[in-house]
Amino acid sequence: MSTLDIFFQQLVNGLILGSFYSLVALGYSMVYGIIKLLNFAHGDVYMVGSFVGLILLGLLSPFLGAGWAGILVAMIISMILVGLLGVLIQRVAYVPMLSAPRLSILITALAVSMVLYNFVMASTSGEYKAFPVDLGYEGVEFGNVFITYTQIILVSSTAILMTVLHFFISRTMLGKAMRAIAIDQDACRLMGINVTSIIALTFFVGSALACAAGVMAGVYYGSIHFFMGFLIGLKAFTAAVIGGIGSIPGAVLGGLILGLLEAFGTQLPFIGSEWKDVFAFGILILLLLFKPTGLLGKTEIERM
Amino acid sequence: MLEKNKKKMTQVYAFLAFIVIAMPVVANNYVMNTFSDVFFYVVVCLGLNIVVGYAGLLDLGYAAFFAVGAYTTAILTSNFGMNFWLTIPFAILFSAVSGVIIGGPTLRLRSDYLAIVTLGFGEIVRITARNLKITGGSGGIFGIERPSFFGIEMNGNIHYYYAFLILAFLAIFISYRLQYSRLGRAWQYVREDEDAAEAMGINRVRVKLAAYVIGAVFGGVAGSFFAVKMTAISPETFMFTQSILILLGVVIGGMGKIPGVICGAFVLVLFPEIFRFVGDMRLLAFALIMLILMLKRPQGIWPERLG
Numbered sequence: 001m002s003t004l005d006i007f008f009q010q011l012v013n014g015l016i017l018g019s020f021y022s023l024v025a026l027g028y029s030m031v032y033g034i035i036k037l038l039n040f041a042h043g044d045v046y047m048v049g050s051f052v053g054l055i056l057l058g059l060l061s062p063f064l065g066a067g068w069a070g071i072l073v074a075m076i077i078s079m080i081l082v083g084l085l086g087v088l089i090q091r092v093a094y095v096p097m098l099s100a101p102r103l104s105i106l107i108t109a110l111a112v113s114m115v116l117y118n119f120v121m122a123s124t125s126g127e128y129k130a131f132p133v134d135l136g137y138e139g140v141e142f143g144n145v146f147i148t149y150t151q152i153i154l155v156s157s158t159a160i161l162m163t164v165l166h167f168f169i170s171r172t173m174l175g176k177a178m179r180a181i182a183i184d185q186d187a188c189r190l191m192g193i194n195v196t197s198i199i200a201l202t203f204f205v206g207s208a209l210a211c212a213a214g215v216m217a218g219v220y221y222g223s224i225h226f227f228m229g230f231l232i233g234l235k236a237f238t239a240a241v242i243g244g245i246g247s248i249p250g251a252v253l254g255g256l257i258l259g260l261l262e263a264f265g266t267q268l269p270f271i272g273s274e275w276k277d278v279f280a281f282g283i284l285i286l287l288l289l290f291k292p293t294g295l296l297g298k299t300e301i302e303r304m
Numbered sequence: 305m306l307e308k309n310k311k312k313m314t315q316v317y318a319f320l321a322f323i324v325i326a327m328p329v330v331a332n333n334y335v336m337n338t339f340s341d342v343f344f345y346v347v348v349c350l351g352l353n354i355v356v357g358y359a360g361l362l363d364l365g366y367a368a369f370f371a372v373g374a375y376t377t378a379i380l381t382s383n384f385g386m387n388f389w390l391t392i393p394f395a396i397l398f399s400a401v402s403g404v405i406i407g408g409p410t411l412r413l414r415s416d417y418l419a420i421v422t423l424g425f426g427e428i429v430r431i432t433a434r435n436l437k438i439t440g441g442s443g444g445i446f447g448i449e450r451p452s453f454f455g456i457e458m459n460g461n462i463h464y465y466y467a468f469l470i471l472a473f474l475a476i477f478i479s480y481r482l483q484y485s486r487l488g489r490a491w492q493y494v495r496e497d498e499d500a501a502e503a504m505g506i507n508r509v510r511v512k513l514a515a516y517v518i519g520a521v522f523g524g525v526a527g528s529f530f531a532v533k534m535t536a537i538s539p540e541t542f543m544f545t546q547s548i549l550i551l552l553g554v555v556i557g558g559m560g561k562i563p564g565v566i567c568g569a570f571v572l573v574l575f576p577e578i579f580r581f582v583g584d585m586r587l588l589a590f591a592l593i594m595l596i597l598m599l600k601r602p603q604g605i606w607p608e609r610l611g
Contacts, residue, residue, distance in 0.1 A: 038416040096599055102415050106362055107555055108598040114548065114591035122588050230544065234427070237420055274435050281424035288417055289409050 005144040010263040012147055016220065018259020019158035023213035024236035025243070025251040026165065027206030033182045033246035034202050037094060040109035042210060043233015044116035045086060049211025050224045051120055052078040057132050066134040068153070075215045079208040086207025087200045095196070113233075120226040128225050131218040154216050161212055162252055165205070169248060178202055182246065231277065238284040244297020253295060258283070324469060328462050336461040338577055340533070343468035344526055345569035349553035350475040350562070351522025356551065357560035358488060359515035360495030361411075362419040365426025366550050368406070369520040371433060371542035372399045373527025378445040378537055379438060388451030392528055399524025400517045402429075407516030411509055426547055434539040444538025448531050464533045471529060475522060479562050482518070491515055552594055 024046050031039045056074035057066075064070035093112045097105040139148035169175035177198045180188050189195050217232075218224045239258045243250025258280060265279045287294070328336055348370060355363045373395040380386040380394060410421045433439040440446075450459050458464065482488045490511045493501040502508050531537050549572060557568025579586050 038420065093595065093599065103356075103360060103362055103559075104598060106416060106419055107551075108595065110364075110548065110551075111591060111595035111598055115588065115595055118588035118591045122585050234420070234423065238424075241417075275431070278428050278431050281428050284424055285409070285421055288413055288421055292413065292417065 002144070006267065008142070008145040010267060011260070012145070012151060014260035014263030015155055015256065016151055016259070017262060018239075018256035019155055020213045020217055020232065020255075021236050021239045021258050022252045022255025023158060023161065023209045023216075024232055025239040025255045026162075026248065027210045028237055028240040029243070029245055029248060029251040030178075030202050030206045032240070033248075034178065034199055035094070035098065037105060038109065038237070039206075040106070040233070041089060041093075041112040041116060042206070043229035043231075043236065044113045044120075045082060045089075045207045045229070046210040046214040046217075046232060046236075047224070047226060047229030048085065048116055048120060048214070049078060049082040049207070050214030050218045050228065051124075051129070052081055052211065053215035053218055054129055054131060054224060061132055066132055068135070071133060071215070071219055075212060078215060079211045082211035082214075083204040083208035086203040089207075090200055090203040113229075117226050117229060124226055126226060128223045130223050131221075133219050133222075135219070150220065154220055157212075157216065161209065165209070165248070168205075174198070174201060235280055238280055241284060241292075241294055242287060244294030247294070247296045250294055250296035257295075321473075328465055333461045336465045338573060340461065340464045340468045342570055342573045343465075343472040344530060344533075345550070345553055345572050346472040346566050347468070347475045347526040348523055348550050349557075349565045349569045349572070350479045351519045351526070352550050353519075353554045353559065353562075353565045354479065354482065354491075354522070355515050355519040356554055357565065358483065358491040358495070359512055360415075360491075361512060361515065362415055362422075363516075363519070363547075364419050364423040364544070364551065365406070365429070365547055366422075366519070366523060367542040367544070367546040368426045368429040369399045369402060369523030370527040370530070370546070370550075371429055371539075372402045372520075373524030374531040374537045374541075375433060375439055375445070375527075376524070377528040377531045378448050381449050381532075382445055382447070383438070388449070388528075388532055392525065395524045395528040396521050399520045399527070403517040403520030404513065406520075407513050411512045411516070423544065423547075426542075426544060430539050430542050430544075433542070439539070442539060444536060444541075445531075446536035448535045448537070450535065451532055458532070464529075467529055467533075471526065476562060476566070483562070487511065487514060552590070556594065556597060 024042065027042050027045070028039060031037055031042070053074050056078050057070060060070045060074050064073060089112055093108050094105065097108050100108075135148075135150050137148055139146055139151070141147075169178060177188070177193045178201070180191075180193060181195055181198055185195055188198075213232075214224075217228070235258060236255065239254035240251050241254070242257055243252070243254025261283065262276050262280055266276050324339070327339070331339070348366070351369075352363065352366045355361050355366070376395040376398045377388065377391040380391040381388055406422065406425045410418055410425075413421060433444075434442045450457060452458060453463070456463070458467065490501070490506045493504070493506060494508055494511055498508060501511075534541075553568035553572040554565055555568070556571055557566065558564030575590065576586050579589065
């Protein structure tokens with residue numbers, strides 16, 4: 001393969017990886033934007049989403065087959081279920097803690113994350129589970145670069161989800177309420193916005209998006225594992241920070257940038273793929289030191 | 305009344321100290337091994353307590369310091385044939401330096417950013433240990449030589465029982481002295497109100513850095529002893545879950561209070577031992593307990609009393 005071919009192949013890989021990061025990063029960013037909470041459990045919500053998708057696919061495949069129809073239905077149902085899980089987490093764990101010191105709420109979030117992944121670990125005995133899909137390996141070829149239909153469909157579904165989210169946030173009353181709460185909660189309460197339920201809605205949307213990413217990752221990689229949420233949680237947070245935490249376009253941009261950086265980073269001399277996680281965290285640390293507001297974030301007066 | 309209480313508490317502590325010192329007379333190997341684990345966790349939890357409890361900085365990568373100490377000792381004894389006792393100063397030096405490296409640039413960050421950055425650093429240390437040749441790659445280092453202490457070969461459980469007991473006593477003593485020192489009060493001030501502390505002339509960055517470095521040294525020394533006790537270390541020993549476990553010990557007992565943290569370390573080791581029959585579910589049970597504890601009693605079992 002020529003250098004140009006490698007470039008395009010890595011571009012495709014990076015876009016896929018980046019779109020997963022973006023979907024998860026959106027949840028971090030939305031929740032952070034509204035209640036300034038770093039939701040440690042978000043990566044595990046993604047993982048749970050993947051497992052819910054797996055179960056639903058198993059239930060639906062006798063009727064819909066192992067193709068895209070089954071995946072679509074399973075994905076939509078699991079997004080709703082996991083969205084509700086997000087609301088449950090918010091109600092049980094975060095609402096009572098909102099006025100507590102920051103350290104306590106961070107540790108609570110950590111505890112939620114542990115509950116989720118230990119639950120999945122105990123119920124799957126810590127094994128890898130194969131995703132029951134059969135999509136074939138057909139695709140299109142551009143010179144030496146080969147792109148499967150699966151890759152094309154996954155990237156375009158991410159794009160569709162993000163477009164829907166964009167219109168939801170910018171055009172609907174509920175989206176407007178979300179944006180308003182991010183600016184001033186007390187004023188919103190005075191204007192008759194039901195702040196609690198809008199926050200719950202934010203958790204619903206964020207968790208549903210993470211779940212979509214989880215199901216897509218299962219479809220793409222073919223097998224899932226209880227520990228998969230940890231690393232992507234960390235990476236998606238990195239992506240959210242790159243884009244500017246709290247900013248929705250920023251989360252998308254950050255996810256894509258991180259995905260591409262990682263894909264191309266593995267091609268650099270001396271940096272093999274075994275260093276790619278170090279590479280990502282290195283970027284996070286450097287970024288927080290020199291530009292903690294990220295690319296699209298607003299400058300806050302508060303000390304970072 | 306207070307004086308009387310204090311006297312009573314001293315008697316209780318003396319009694320407890322006597323029990324743990326005299327225990328090997330009656331205990332079997334299993335009990336001694338379990339308790340040397342308990343003392344090990346007392347040391348690392350007290351170390352993390354300085355960072356999280358005293359200075360209020362959430363560190364999610366504490367296992368990194370513990371790894372630095374363990375690897376320093378393992379590499380120096382295995383590759384350079386150095387005496388174990390001579391490696392301890394190096395372990396202290398390297399863990400302190402890594403405390404500065406991790407703490408220095410990140411202490412300006414807000415608490416939640418700090419948490420995620422320390423988490424990232426912890427992973428970087430683990431991945432580096434897995435990828436480098438000198439650290440033995442993913443297999444780690446094994447066959448680490450057991451040290452001798454004035455001619456006594458330290459190869460029995462009883463030796464490590466006492467080694468970790470002495471470390472634990474040292475850690476308790478140092479923590480206690482630090483808590484009531486000028487630095488300890490500065491930590492408390494910074495934790496409660498950073499801006500006010502700075503306005504009062506406390507150098508915020510230096511005080512936080514001190515917490516990081518001292519905490520790191522606790523972890524590093526414990527890591528050195530851990531390496532020779534286990535005789536084998538691998539990168540997977542220092543996974544994220546290890547950092548979380550140590551944090552759990554600090555949080556369960558009550559951040560900032562020494563007896564609370566000691567309690568936490570006991571719970572950490574004894575709970576899984578006692579509830580062996582729960583099997584796979586025990587970590588889940590642990591996580592649920594932590595969640596309920598945070599919601600119902602965020603100050604821990606035995607919290608610090610302010611006043």
